[in-house]
Amino acid sequence: MDQAQDHETGARVDVLIGGGGVAGLALAVALRQALGASFSVTLADPALDQSLSDPRASAIVAAAQRLFQAIGVWDAVAGEAQPILDMVVTDSRLTDAVRPVFLTFEGDAEPGQPFAHMVENAPLHAALLARARDTGVVLRTAGIADFAPSANGAEVSVGLTNGGRARARLLVAADGARSGLRERAGIPTRGWNYGQCAIVATVAHERDHGGRAEEHFLPAGPFAILPLKNRRCSIVWTEQADEAKRILALSEGDFHAELERRFGLHLGEIAAVGPRRAYPIGLWVARDFIAPRLALVGDAAHVIHPIAGQGLNMGLKDVAALAETVVDAARLGLDPGSAAVLERYQRWRRFDTMAMGVATDGLNRLFSNRSDILRLLRDVGLGLVDRLPRLKQVFIREAAGLVGDVPRLLKGEAL
Numbered sequence: 001m002d003q004a005q006d007h008e009t010g011a012r013v014d015v016l017i018g019g020g021g022v023a024g025l026a027l028a029v030a031l032r033q034a035l036g037a038s039f040s041v042t043l044a045d046p047a048l049d050q051s052l053s054d055p056r057a058s059a060i061v062a063a064a065q066r067l068f069q070a071i072g073v074w075d076a077v078a079g080e081a082q083p084i085l086d087m088v089v090t091d092s093r094l095t096d097a098v099r100p101v102f103l104t105f106e107g108d109a110e111p112g113q114p115f116a117h118m119v120e121n122a123p124l125h126a127a128l129l130a131r132a133r134d135t136g137v138v139l140r141t142a143g144i145a146d147f148a149p150s151a152n153g154a155e156v157s158v159g160l161t162n163g164g165r166a167r168a169r170l171l172v173a174a175d176g177a178r179s180g181l182r183e184r185a186g187i188p189t190r191g192w193n194y195g196q197c198a199i200v201a202t203v204a205h206e207r208d209h210g211g212r213a214e215e216h217f218l219p220a221g222p223f224a225i226l227p228l229k230n231r232r233c234s235i236v237w238t239e240q241a242d243e244a245k246r247i248l249a250l251s252e253g254d255f256h257a258e259l260e261r262r263f264g265l266h267l268g269e270i271a272a273v274g275p276r277r278a279y280p281i282g283l284w285v286a287r288d289f290i291a292p293r294l295a296l297v298g299d300a301a302h303v304i305h306p307i308a309g310q311g312l313n314m315g316l317k318d319v320a321a322l323a324e325t326v327v328d329a330a331r332l333g334l335d336p337g338s339a340a341v342l343e344r345y346q347r348w349r350r351f352d353t354m355a356m357g358v359a360t361d362g363l364n365r366l367f368s369n370r371s372d373i374l375r376l377l378r379d380v381g382l383g384l385v386d387r388l389p390r391l392k393q394v395f396i397r398e399a400a401g402l403v404g405d406v407p408r409l410l411k412g413e414a415l
């Protein structure tokens with residue numbers, strides 16, 4: 001595709017990124033934008049020339065929105081981004097006629113800044129790809145097949161799936177949950193599979209959702225209704241893996257009936273539009289986020305339950321932290337792939353990632369079960385939080401990514 005050189009050029013690049021999902025592309029753009037033409041960035045992904053057939057939409061929290069603004073991508077998706085204006089949480093059985101609301105969140109994370117926007121993955125990816133081209137990222141339609149640090153440790157030598165080769169001072173694994181780069185580096189992951197799948201579909205409805213997101217904790221797991229533009233919602237519907245398989249294979253009429261039992265009729269008549277797909281759910285965190293001349297970002301470093309809509313937002317925190325670390329080093333004339341740079345990145349991101357992994361795992365275990373006692377306890381807890389506006393504001397700011405040691409891009413500052 002485009003000007004990409006699919007054959008070995010012999011030249012060494014500063015950073016080579018394996019994986020052109022949102023995390024890999026955002027990192028490539030951030031680096032080029034900050035460091036300009038004298039800093040070479042190549043991104044390799046075998047799927048670059050295929051249009052993204054991802055039916056998902058992502059909750060992009062305030063901090064991630066600031067990153068997209070800072071790297072010149074937000075304007076391209078802003079028109080289609082639906083602000084989340086409030087959120088309700090319910091906890092009930094599927095057969096309950098009424099779902100009492102236990103917790104509500106409303107208001108902005110900061111004045112004029114909604115805590116999150118819903119953005120569909122396909123246009124976000126397209127906007128990032130266009131921006132990568134504009135900023136001069138070299139795009140190679142090939143996968144990373146193998147790599148090894150050179151004998152003197154000053155660079156990494158990379159083999160591509162199309163037979164090409166490349167050399168880089170830093171290789172970044174942004175190749176997703178089943179990262180081959182992570183595996184090749186011998187980095188183990190810790191975690192488990194939940195035996196659950198998230199069914200994703202887009203639902204059109206009669207009445208306006210008013211920017212409200214809904215999280216219904218049903219016994220099989222959370223059922224989220226997330227507002228999109230044009231009287232549509234994206235649903236993330238958790239079921240045991242076997243049940244998800246059955247639901248996915250239903251005829252349109254039967255699928256509609258199952259959907260309506262969970263979605264309800266509060267937004268009028270509903271209709272599933274576009275494809276439905278199921279994603280296996282697990283929690284995995286890489287033991288290390290770095291290896292010699294290698295850094296892991298995004299799902300290659302961690303996968304969490306989609307219960308809180310934070311997976312990509314965490315990946316973007318990695319991107320912001322790694323970009324800042326590399327840019328600071330490069331500006332001082334230091335080697336962007338040195339052990340000191342990589343260790344700074346790892347220190348910044350590992351603890352935060354563990355904390356989020358534990359939090360989402362706890363939420364899933366607390367809510368994905370049929371115990372009446374646990375149900376009573378969690379409902380008392382939700383009710384208490386609901387009566388404490390200050391605490392709710394703390395949660396909103398935390399979920400919006402505005403708390404802690406926040407990298408500059410997530411504050412909307414240029415690098």
Ligand SMILES: Cc1cc2nc3c(=O)[nH]c(=O)nc-3n(C[C@H](O)[C@H](O)[C@H](O)COP(=O)(O)OP(=O)(O)OC[C@H]3O[C@@H](n4cnc5c(N)ncnc54)[C@H](O)[C@@H]3O)c2cc1C
Binds near residue numbers: 060
């Ligand atoms: C149902 C569901 C709902 C979600 N909702 C949200 C949400 O609301 N908010 C949120 O923040 N997160 C959400 N997430 C998480 C989010 O979707 C992921 O965290 C995010 O897509 C990961 O992006 P990535 O760029 O790291 O990886 P990917 O998007 O997986 O990209 C990896 C890329 O690497 C490429 N690749 C693979 N192998 C190689 C190779 N050898 N060489 C080169 N390239 C390679 C692939 O072709 C691919 O393009 C959700 C997840 C699920 C399952």
